[in-house]
Amino acid sequence: MAGATAEPLLLRENDRDELVGLTRSSSVGAGLAARARIVLLAADGTPNVEIARLVGVSRPTVNAWRARYAERGLAGLGDEKRSGRRRSIDQRRIVAETLTPPPASLGVTHWSSRLLAKRLGTSHVTIAEAWKRYGVKPWKAETFKFSTDPELEAKVADIIGLYLAPPENAIVLCCDEKSQIQALNRTQKTLPMQPGHAEQRTHDYVRHGTTTLFAALEIATGKVTGICKQRHRHQEFLAFLKHLTRAYPDRELHLVMDNYAAHKHPNVKAWLAGNPRIHIHFTPTSGSWLNLVEVWFSIIERQAIHRGSFPSVRDLMIKIRAFINGWNDRCHPFIWTKPADQVLQKIKRKKNSLTDH
Numbered sequence: 001m002a003g004a005t006a007e008p009l010l011l012r013e014n015d016r017d018e019l020v021g022l023t024r025s026s027s028v029g030a031g032l033a034a035r036a037r038i039v040l041l042a043a044d045g046t047p048n049v050e051i052a053r054l055v056g057v058s059r060p061t062v063n064a065w066r067a068r069y070a071e072r073g074l075a076g077l078g079d080e081k082r083s084g085r086r087r088s089i090d091q092r093r094i095v096a097e098t099l100t101p102p103p104a105s106l107g108v109t110h111w112s113s114r115l116l117a118k119r120l121g122t123s124h125v126t127i128a129e130a131w132k133r134y135g136v137k138p139w140k141a142e143t144f145k146f147s148t149d150p151e152l153e154a155k156v157a158d159i160i161g162l163y164l165a166p167p168e169n170a171i172v173l174c175c176d177e178k179s180q181i182q183a184l185n186r187t188q189k190t191l192p193m194q195p196g197h198a199e200q201r202t203h204d205y206v207r208h209g210t211t212t213l214f215a216a217l218e219i220a221t222g223k224v225t226g227i228c229k230q231r232h233r234h235q236e237f238l239a240f241l242k243h244l245t246r247a248y249p250d251r252e253l254h255l256v257m258d259n260y261a262a263h264k265h266p267n268v269k270a271w272l273a274g275n276p277r278i279h280i281h282f283t284p285t286s287g288s289w290l291n292l293v294e295v296w297f298s299i300i301e302r303q304a305i306h307r308g309s310f311p312s313v314r315d316l317m318i319k320i321r322a323f324i325n326g327w328n329d330r331c332h333p334f335i336w337t338k339p340a341d342q343v344l345q346k347i348k349r350k351k352n353s354l355t356d357h
Contacts, residue, residue, distance in 0.1 A: 009042035009066055012073050016043070019074075035077045038065045089122050091130035098127075098136050110138040146347070149284035156340050159256055159281055159290050163219060163336035170252040173216040173225075173244065174293035174334075177260070178300075179232045181320075183208040183310040190309060199307070209313040213300075213320060214240040216255070217293040222331035224296060226324050228317040234265035241268070245275065253278045258288050292334045300327075 011019075022028055022036035034055050041051045042062070052059045068076035097116060102108050106115065113124040113131070120127075131137065149155065166172045184205040191200040214236065215226035225247045229236040244253065257263050259282055272278055283290045304323040310316040 008045040009039060009070065011039070011043045015074055016040070031079070032077060035065050038062055039069045039077070042066050042069075089120055089126065091133060094120065094122075094127055094130035095134045095136055098131065098138055112138070145286045147284045147286040149287065152284045152287070152347075153340075153344055155282060155284045155287070156290065156344055159283060160336060160338075160340040160343065162254055162256065162281060163292070164339065166220070167252065167254065170254055171248055172219050172254045172256070173248075174219060174256045174291050175214075175216045175240075175244075176257060176288075176291055176293045176297070177232060177237070178213040178215065178297050180210045181213060181305060181316065182210050183313045183316040184308075185311045186309045201307070201309070205309075208311065208316075211313050211317055211320075212236065214243075215293055215296065215324075216240075216244055217296050217334060219292055219334045219336075222296075222333050223328050224293075224324055224331070226320070228320060230313075232262070234262040234268055237262045237265075238268055238271060241271065241278070245278070251277070254281060255279070256281045256283065256291055256293075258283050258291060259285055292336070295334065296327075300324075 019036040019040050023033050023040065025033070034057065038051055038055055038057070038061075041054065042048075046054070048059050048062045048066075051062045055062070065077065094116070097120060098111050102111055102115065108115065113127040117124040117127045162172050185208055186202050187204050187206065188202045193199040211228045211230060212232040213226055213228050215224055217224050225244060227240055227243055229239070244255075255278060257280065262268070263280075263282075272280065288294055300320070300323055304319060308316075308319060310319065
C-alpha cells in the first residue's frame with residue numbers, strides 16, 4: 001500500500017498538461033479537479049499524508065485515486081456509473097394492491113400511501129412514485145350518473161337538434177329554477193382585497209331566508225329572463241311561464257326544461273294546451289347537463305351569490321336582478337357544438353367502460 005514514503009507516481013505521456021487544465025477549469029466538477037490535483041501531487045513525489053492534508057481528503061482516498069490512475073490513466077478519474085439500489089417492489093404490484101379494497105379491519109375506504117407502504121413493507125415515497133407513474137389517485141373520487149330514461153336517445157337528439165338548428169322564426173329558451181338561494185349575512189364586515197392579501201370574510205353568518213330564481217336563457221343571444229319567487233311550486237312556475245309569454249309576445253317558443261313535478265302539473269299542462277305557440281322539450285332523467293341554463297346558473301353563483309352578503313331576502317333579490325340586468329348588457333350566445341350522435345356515442349362508451357364483465 002502506498003504510504004507516506006510512496007514513490008512518485010509515473011504520469012502517462014502528455015497527461016500533465018491535461019491534469020493541470022482540470023485543476024484550473026471552472027467547468028469541471030470539484031471532485032474531478034481534486035482527483036487531478038491528487039495525481040499531480042503524487043507525480044511530484046508529495047507524501048500521501050501531505051496530499052491528503054492539502055486536498056482535504058483521507059489517505060485511503062489518495063491511495064485509491066493513485067491506483068485508479070496507475071491502472072487506467074485519465075479515464076480512471078471519471079465517475080463510474082452506479083447501478084443504484086434495485087427496486088424492492090414491482091410498481092405493477094403496488095398498483096394492483098391499490099386497486100384492491102383495503103381489508104375491513106383497517107376501517108378505511110381507500111388506501112393512503114403510508115397504509116399501503118406498511119402493508120407491502122416499503123416506503124410511502126415508493127408508493128407515491130408508482131401512483132404518479134400509472135396515474136392512480138386513491139384520494140380522489142368523481143361522481144357520475146347514467147340516465148335510465150327509455151327515451152334517452154330521442155330526447156338527446158331532439159334537444160341538441162334545437163341547439164344546432166333551431167326552428168325558423170322561433171325562440172329557443174332553456175328554463176329551470178335555482179331553488180333555495182340563501183340570503184346569508186356575514187357576522188362582520190368583509191375585508192376588501194389588498195395587494196398581497198385576498199378578500200377576507202368571516203366563516204359564520206346569519207340566515208335571513210331563501211328565494212327561488214326562475215330563469216330562461218335565450219341560446220341565440222345569451223339573454224336571460226328571470227324572476228324571483230318565495231316558493232317553488234307549480235303556481236310559481238306557471239306565473240313564470242306567463243311572464244315569458246309577455247317577454248316574448250307573438251313568437252313561437254321552444255322551452256327546454258327538466259322533469260321536475262311542477263313542470264308536469266295538470267294545471268301547467270292545461271295552460272300549455274291553451275297556448276299552442278309554446279312547445280316543451282324535456283331533458284332525459286338525470287340529464288340536466290343538456291340544459292344550457294345550468295351553465296348560466298353556475299356563472300351567477302360564482303360571480304354574484306357565493307361571495308355575497310345579504311342582510312335580507314329582498315336585498316338578495318335586488319342583487320340577483322342587478323346581475324341579470326348587467327349580464328344582459330354584456331351577454332353572448334351559448335353555442336352547442338357537438339352533434340347528438342357524438343354525445344350518445346360518448347355516453348355509451350363511458351357506460352360500457354364502467355360495466356363489469
